[in-house]
Amino acid sequence: MTTPVRSLSLETARRLAVVKQRLAGPRPAPDVPGLLDVARSIRCFQLDPISAVARSHTLVAFSRLGPYDTALFDTALFHDKTLFEYWAHAASIVLTEDYPIHSSIMRRYVRGDSPWENRVRDWVRTNQELHDAILADIQERGPRLSRQLEADGLHPEGWVSSGWTSGRNVSRMLDFLWTRGEIMVAGRQGGQKAWDLTGRFLPQWADRSEIERHEVSRQAIQHAVRALGAGRVQHIKKHFIRDSYPHFDEVVGQLEAEGKVLPAHVHGHHAGLRGKWLYHAEDDALIDRLEAGEWQPRTVLLSPFDNLICDRKRTEAMWDYFFRIEIYVPQAKRQYGYYVLSILDGDRLIGRIDPTYRKKERRLDINHVYYEPDGPTDAASGKRVAAAIQELAKFLGARSIQVENLDGVPAAWKKALNAL
Numbered sequence: 001m002t003t004p005v006r007s008l009s010l011e012t013a014r015r016l017a018v019v020k021q022r023l024a025g026p027r028p029a030p031d032v033p034g035l036l037d038v039a040r041s042i043r044c045f046q047l048d049p050i051s052a053v054a055r056s057h058t059l060v061a062f063s064r065l066g067p068y069d070t071a072l073f074d075t076a077l078f079h080d081k082t083l084f085e086y087w088a089h090a091a092s093i094v095l096t097e098d099y100p101i102h103s104s105i106m107r108r109y110v111r112g113d114s115p116w117e118n119r120v121r122d123w124v125r126t127n128q129e130l131h132d133a134i135l136a137d138i139q140e141r142g143p144r145l146s147r148q149l150e151a152d153g154l155h156p157e158g159w160v161s162s163g164w165t166s167g168r169n170v171s172r173m174l175d176f177l178w179t180r181g182e183i184m185v186a187g188r189q190g191g192q193k194a195w196d197l198t199g200r201f202l203p204q205w206a207d208r209s210e211i212e213r214h215e216v217s218r219q220a221i222q223h224a225v226r227a228l229g230a231g232r233v234q235h236i237k238k239h240f241i242r243d244s245y246p247h248f249d250e251v252v253g254q255l256e257a258e259g260k261v262l263p264a265h266v267h268g269h270h271a272g273l274r275g276k277w278l279y280h281a282e283d284d285a286l287i288d289r290l291e292a293g294e295w296q297p298r299t300v301l302l303s304p305f306d307n308l309i310c311d312r313k314r315t316e317a318m319w320d321y322f323f324r325i326e327i328y329v330p331q332a333k334r335q336y337g338y339y340v341l342s343i344l345d346g347d348r349l350i351g352r353i354d355p356t357y358r359k360k361e362r363r364l365d366i367n368h369v370y371y372e373p374d375g376p377t378d379a380a381s382g383k384r385v386a387a388a389i390q391e392l393a394k395f396l397g398a399r400s401i402q403v404e405n406l407d408g409v410p411a412a413w414k415k416a417l418n419a420l
Contacts, residue, residue: 106181272317297346
């Protein structure tokens, strides 16, 4: 029996994505249960060291919870241990209840026979003394910072690469041990990770079962589809455990045959919308409600690494919104700015801001506000954007907001923004 293909308007597909990302509707409470509620919806918070405004994972939570105490992350990570740091679609904070999914990736790390995997294994074998010394040090002394693990008397062979890891032997070995699941991030001091043995730090209640590879994909694909709302196969592959789904095509086919995920077409002019989309069967009723007009939009600012827009091609197809991170672009060549936050207004991306938080002065500088063509120009939208910036300032603890360049934004926006 052929499953009917559901027809989704572009507006419905956008709204479904926004709702599933917890960016519309009532906000979860700004406490640890609320943070976990968000984590179960979006499945991971991408980590990034840049903090021109705030750390990205804290901004992702802010977009969903509103102003909250960022110490919630430390409580969940290092006290309750309901979250931990590992790879998802990049280095991320993930749910401890998903440990069986992630531990499968740990077990598979550099177990293949690609040239890169062979190279890593050869380097570890050459530096077995360093490997053993790090684990022995942590075993004996408890959680250790990387600077405390600098191996006196050891002469490891350098890791040679074209990037920042070249020659960083202890850091590279820690990355290896972390990715293999032998150690975990057990705390942070001044931004530095404190490492402990996984067997000692992982809570007793954590599920340590080794699920087989089909089941890994079966669970993870459904998590990704739920988080996306709807997505094409290439979108699903790039989400959650990016490019780490064993037997992907086979498992997607099984889930579709079982009616767990359902086919759809998304209507629109962009070429990236063409072809089959998939959504989770659990969301049929939600789609019905969205199509009936049940919709509680919000206006929020998005981290450049936010899960809604981290897949740039999907973002362009669904929102006709071209977004690239310009952190590593020379200043003179930047189109928008160093650390740009996108403005999500309901189901539309209507602009972006280039902010900097001056922590010493407790001042939020809005260096530039950009308006997307065909966005709203009325006074109400200007007030919504201004309110979103005010909320960011409150979250950061800013005492003042300084808005500088408003060239090209609608007059009604300028009025609201100049009043900040």
